[in-house]
Amino acid sequence: MIDKIDRSILRSLQQDGRRTATALASDIGLTVAPCHRRLRELESSGVIRGYRADIERSAVGLGFEAIVFVTLRQVDRATLAEFERQVIANTHIIEAERLFGDIDYLLKVVAADLSAYQHFYDEELSALPAVEQLTSTIVMKNLKAGAGLPL
Template identity: 35%
Template sequence: MDSIDRAILAELQRDGRITNQDLADRVGLSPSPCLRRVRQLEADGAIIGYRAEVSGKALGLPITVFVELTLEHHTTESTEVVEEHINAIEHVTECYLMAGDGDYLLKIAVGSLEEYEVLVRSKIRSIPAVSSIHTSFAYATIKERSPLPVQAGKSWRRTGS
C-alpha cells in the first residue's frame, strides 16, 4: 500500500459517497487508475464495505449501553453458542472478544431503560455459559466513528506540554 492508496482510504472514510472523478482529483490521479486502485483495495480487504451512518435518536434508540459479559467456562462449543446468541440480538450493534476481566464487550442501542431491562431478562440472561453481566450507560458521546489513521510510519506524539 502506497501513499496514494492511503490517500484514497482517507478520502473514502471522510465521504463514502464521493464520485470517482472527485476522488481522483483529490488524490492526484485520473479517474481510470483511481477506480482500479479502489477496486484493488476492495479486493485486498482494505475496504470492507460502504454504509450510511444512521442516527439512533432518529430511530427511537437514544440510549447506548455497554455490557461486559463474563463466561463460566471457555470451551470452543460454549463460545460458539454464546457468539450465536449475541449475533441474534438485533439491539447489539457491536461486540468484541476481550482480554482482561470480561470476555465480551457489547455495544447496545435501546429506546429506554425499560427496554434494556426486557432485553436483559429475555435475551442476555438466557445466553448459555454467561456467569456475570456488567452494564454501563453512556450519557454523552464525545467522539464517535472516527476514521482510522491511514498514514504508515507515523506514530502519535505529544506536542507541547
C-alpha cells in the first residue's frame, strides 16, 4: 500500500527523476537508508516503471504532432492483437489508447513536419490492420505534456 511518505517520494521524483536518494531523503524528511529502501520497493513492485529524459521534440526535429482517431473494420482478438503490436512497435506513435465507443483507438503521433506526417499517414497509419477510418487533428500548441499524476 502506498502511504504518505511513498507519495512524497513519487511526487518529488515526478519533478526530478535524477534526484539522488540523499537529496530525496532530505526533501521528505527521512534518513537515507529508509528512503533508499522505499525507493527500491517502489521500483521492484512496479509503481515506478522507469526513468527517462524529457526531450524537447522540436530540438530533435519532431516538432509536428497529431492526434489520430482510429476506427477498425473488425475487432476480433487476432486483429486487435496485431493492430496493437504494430502500434507499439511504431516509434512515431508516442502514445496509444484503446477507447470505448465509436472510435477504437486514440494515437498521438510525432513527425518532422506536415509533409512527413502526410507520408507517415499514407504509408504506415493507413496500412495498419483492419483500419476503416482515420481522423487526424493537428496539435496547435501543447499546453501540458507529461504533467505527472496528482499525488
